[in-house]
Each structure stands twice: as C-alpha cells, then as structure tokens.
Amino acid sequence: MTKTLRLYATATLLIAGLFFIVPAQAQNAPKRAITKIAGDLYRFQNNFHFSVFLVTPDGVIVTDPINADAATWLKAEIKTRFNKPIRYLILSHDHSDHSAGGEVFADTATVIAHENAKATIVGESRPTAVPDLTFSDTMTVSLGGKQVELTYVGASHSDNLIVMNFPAERTLFAVDIVSVRRVAYKTLSDSYFPGWIHALKKMEAIDFDILAPGHGPLGAKADIAANRGYMSGLYSGVLNGLRKGETLESLKSNLTLDEYKGWGRYKEWRPLNIEGVYNRIQLQRRAR
Ligand SMILES: [Zn+2]
Numbered sequence: 558m559t560k561t562l563r564l565y566a567t568a569t570l571l572i573a574g575l576f577f578i579v580p581a582q583a584q585n586a587p588k589r590a591i592t593k594i595a596g597d598l599y600r601f602q603n604n605f606h607f608s609v610f611l612v613t614p615d616g617v618i619v620t621d622p623i624n625a626d627a628a629t630w631l632k633a634e635i636k637t638r639f640n641k642p643i644r645y646l647i648l649s650h651d652h653s654d655h656s657a658g659g660e661v662f663a664d665t666a667t668v669i670a671h672e673n674a675k676a677t678i679v680g681e682s683r684p685t686a687v688p689d690l691t692f693s694d695t696m697t698v699s700l701g702g703k704q705v706e707l708t709y710v711g712a713s714h715s716d717n718l719i720v721m722n723f724p725a726e727r728t729l730f731a732v733d734i735v736s737v738r739r740v741a742y743k744t745l746s747d748s749y750f751p752g753w754i755h756a757l758k759k760m761e762a763i764d765f766d767i768l769a770p771g772h773g774p775l776g777a778k779a780d781i782a783a784n785r786g787y788m789s790g791l792y793s794g795v796l797n798g799l800r801k802g803e804t805l806e807s808l809k810s811n812l813t814l815d816e817y818k819g820w821g822r823y824k825e826w827r828p829l830n831i832e833g834v835y836n837r838i839q840l841q842r843r844a845r
Pocket of ligand 1: 652
C-alpha cells in the first residue's frame, strides 16, 4: 500500500467507525415515555417495562419504580409536569425488574406491598425500599378523593403478586400474570400452578374496562379470560400428558395449543411454558 492509500484506508475506517458508534449509543438510551390512560391515570414506560401512576389534588400515587435510573427520571418528570409530592409507592410484587429503585421515592412516599413481598424483599435483599405498610388480602388506598383498590390474587406469578384497580379510571394494573395476545414468559420461573389460573379468575371478578399490563400494549377485560384459556390449556395439557406417560419432548411437539398460534412469542416461549409447567407438576405428583 502506498502512504496515500494507507491514509485513505485509515480515514475510511475512522469514518465508518463513527457511523457505527453513533447509532449504537442511541440504541442504548432507554426508551422512556409517559402516556395518559384515562382521567388522571398515566402509564410510565421504561423500555419493555411499564407501570402506572395516579395524580390527585393531594399528591401522586406511583407504582413499580422499575429501576433507580427510571425512577429518578419519573420523579423529575412528575415534579415538572404536576408539581405534586409523591405520597405512596405501591409495588406489584418483589421481582427486581419491576420493584427495584423504590428508595428514590421513599423520601416522601409510604411504601406498600403484600406481606409476602416484604419478606422476600428483605430476605433476598432486593434493591428497593422496604415496604412500610403491608396487607394480606385486600387494601384500599385513598388520596385526594381518589382510590386504588389492591387485591392479592394468591400464589400465581410469585407468592406475593397484587393487582391494582383504579375504579374512577376503570383500569386494572396487573404485572407479569397477564399480557395482551402474548404467551407467558419463558419457563414461568417462581410461579405456582394451578394458582395462576385461580388468580386470573379472581381478576375477572373485578369491575374494570382497561387492562394495563407490566409489559406490552394496553388491553381489555376480555384479555384476562383469553389468558386463562391459554393457561388452562397449558396446565391440563401437560398434566394429562404426564398421566399418560408422555415425555417432555413429545409434549413440546404435540401440545400445540393451536388457538393461540397468532399470539406473540408463541414459537419461542410455548415450548418453554410447557417445560416450566412440566417440571412443576413432576415435583408435585405423588409417586405411584
Ligand atoms: Zn415478575
């Protein structure tokens, strides 16, 4: 290579490098947004995670902080947009990808969670604020003339998941137990069967119109029944297969749950859902 050619090659590489670096950095910036759901209830997005918050004349009720950076961003946005103190932080369950960062709100907020969530947050040293207030079955939080009704749905996706109903906004916030036209996440770690199905029934008894999940788009009440259909088909399919002596591999190819073929992640996660339920049933079944 001549000197000129070498210089030219180096310059080209440098320019290519710059183009490569810039989009890579932009991709790393978290996608954050605040959108109105109904009335004074808003949805907060941090990449693939969502929570909600309610603005009242006496302050703001926030839910899952998601992580410390996301919570810091949300806290500043709430201050700029509404200029009201954050009075309550309600955690949907203990899992860190939703509960982390609670300490960001703890200077002004009372932290609420299910009693089992507190035990896990403390026991597993979750990176969040330790709940100040806990409950076992139901609890209503009132602030500035508005309410949020908390219901423990039983051991389902974790042993401490609660759902949050905002009656004036006709919206239910439900994390990780339900999604809109998408199968459940991978091998359903930390979950309980058939408790998960009972929990969905409990949620169907709540009076609401808009479903706000912890991942993916908003939905409607009918999505709960659709998820119950999928989970029931999955659970009974695996249980019946096991009773007939079917192997995990054969269940993965035969339990196709065709009705749900059009759902998101059907191809990748349905076999993992089967594996998760299979392993749980295997552990619980009595030897002959
Ligand atoms: Zn979870």
